[in-house]
Amino acid sequence: MRRVVPVVPLLAVGAFAIGTDTFVVAGVLPEVARTLRVSVASAGWVSTVFALAYAVAAPVLGALTGRLERRTVLAISLVGFTLGNVASALAPDLPLLLLARVLTAVSAALYVPAASASAAALAPPERRGRAMAVVLGGLSAATVVGVPFGTWVAADLQWRVTFWLLAAVGAACAVAVAVGLPALRLPSGPGLAVRLAPVRETRVGLAVLTTALFMTGGYLALTYVGALLAPATDGDGTVLAVLLLVFGVPAVAGTVLGGRATDRWGALPVLLVAVAGLAVVLATLPLTRQALVPAGLAMAVWGVTAMATQPAQQHRLFAIAPGSGPLLLSLNSSATFVGIALGGFLGNRLLRHGGVDALDLLGPVGAALCVLALCTALLGARTGNRPDRPVGAAGEPARPAPDGAATGASPR
Known part of the structure; x- marks a missing residue:
């Protein structure tokens, strides 16, 4: 169990990064519109496409990946999250930024339920609720710290820097999960139907x-x-x-x-x-x-x-x-x-x-x-x-x- 102790906070850090990525766009939208030379209305598609991709992917990926080993699922989702943010930071125009946000959203939709389930499975029965709360607390913390910080970074530097920072956090979490999380298989979940x-x-x-x-x-x-x-x-x-x-x-x-x-x-x-x-x-x-x-x-x-x-x-x-x-x-x-x-x-x-x-x-x-x-x-x-x-x-x-x-x- 000593090997597992730091894992739950680690999973919470990943959730924090994903929560920040989900909501920070609202704060940087004017800068995105100016840089890409589009209207604020057009830039709003960055949030819309992310949310729609997440909504569709969450139940589908939950059903498709239910039989896979959790460490693999979490590592894949974090790598996808990292690549999506790198692509977002490098996107030269709005269409490519939207494609990058789809990749990020799909990866985020895979990570959050897998992280919560893994935290519960790795914790003793009497501490499972608290373990899940720690992971989900990362999402809550994003609204308090991550989103204002990302907006401030975009204001003082540039909105692309916000996505580079999120990519760095995602990459660090991916490595930590691959190294520190024990192999874990959960009972197969129900199918999509x-x-x-x-x-x-x-x-x-x-x-x-x-x-x-x-x-x-x-x-x-x-x-x-x-x-x-x-x-x-x-x-x-x-x-x-x-x-x-x-x-x-x-x-x-x-x-x-x-x-x-x-x-x-x-x-x-x-x-x-x-x-x-x-x-x-x-x-x-x-x-x-x-x-x-x-x-x-x-x-x-x-x-x-x-x-x-x-x-x-x-x-x-x-x-x-x-x-x-x-x-x-x-x-x-x-x-x-x-x-x-x-x-x-x-x-x-x-x-x-x-x-x-x-x-x-x-x-x-x-x-x-x-x-x-x-x-x-x-x-x-x-x-x-x-x-x-x-x-x-x-x-x-x-x-x-x-x-x-x-x-x-x-x-x-």
């Missing part, structure tokens, strides 16, 4: 649609946050990095508060309050983005409300079908990235047709999508004889848990 089967449950479909809607609403604005907050930052990348830090720290707090509130008051009330709060933030962005202080307050509330949705939504999915919990969370992850992709795409359409003036529409349109998410959440809760009643693996109703109590394993 089995992974997608739970969607036939109406409440599952509505829950996943809810995630896609509020993520689309949020990322309609967040994808273009650099341009959106330009009146408050005067185009200063360092100030933008500070605002992203103001977003990231409350985002982590929002995850914790959302989990505790879910345990106390139940998943649906917390989800409704969080999504409603997110809608208010987005609807008022045309006002708050004009000056630094209101923009900072908006980013802080945005971070809390956006991330408070996650524990509540994951809890709801576990409660719907405890026996299929991991599969449902995989689908929810795909819905998250579908939402990120759609947000970038819809924002692109708005900016392409409306120009700079359309920046004021991004928040309100996103708020409208969050209102639709509230409707689908309520509809899902009312589906069936008992709202949010757990469904067993065979589709039979399970014994309902007391109000506010967790059903099945905790997703946090």
Whole structure:
């Protein structure tokens, strides 16, 4: 076991790099547009293509690589991640940058679930939850440290340097995994058809649609946050990095508060309050983005409300079908990235047709999508004889848990 001790933090570093790579583009988008001589709307495809590739690849690669040895899977994913970032840093034009982002996204989609599963398998049974939390904590840390740092680097040096740094971290992790991770095989996971089967449950479909809607609403604005907050930052990348830090720290707090509130008051009330709060933030962005202080307050509330949705939504999915919990969370992850992709795409359409003036529409349109998410959440809760009643693996109703109590394993 002594050989395994440093492995879990190592896997978390890889998750940190991937989390930073996933979200940092929003902060460097104006610089990417200027360097490649394209509009901000066109540069938004960099985020959209990454998210869409991740959403499609995650369940497919999970099914195709389930029988492979984990060290091999992790090493391959990190090598692909490294090459994707090298290609991103070297890309001379937008089409080649988009191809590079596809390679990076596919590699990231392979790494995260494999790293979480490996951490759990390598830890003693009584420490498996904490081991998985350490790995996933790398993703959370990316929003607090990685994204603001990457944005600051892009502002003071160049956006390509951010991708070079991520490539260096990926390469170091690949070598460390190949040398330090013991050979590990896990029981074969279910095939792709089995992974997608739970969607036939109406409440599952509505829950996943809810995630896609509020993520689309949020990322309609967040994808273009650099341009959106330009009146408050005067185009200063360092100030933008500070605002992203103001977003990231409350985002982590929002995850914790959302989990505790879910345990106390139940998943649906917390989800409704969080999504409603997110809608208010987005609807008022045309006002708050004009000056630094209101923009900072908006980013802080945005971070809390956006991330408070996650524990509540994951809890709801576990409660719907405890026996299929991991599969449902995989689908929810795909819905998250579908939402990120759609947000970038819809924002692109708005900016392409409306120009700079359309920046004021991004928040309100996103708020409208969050209102639709509230409707689908309520509809899902009312589906069936008992709202949010757990469904067993065979589709039979399970014994309902007391109000506010967790059903099945905790997703946090």
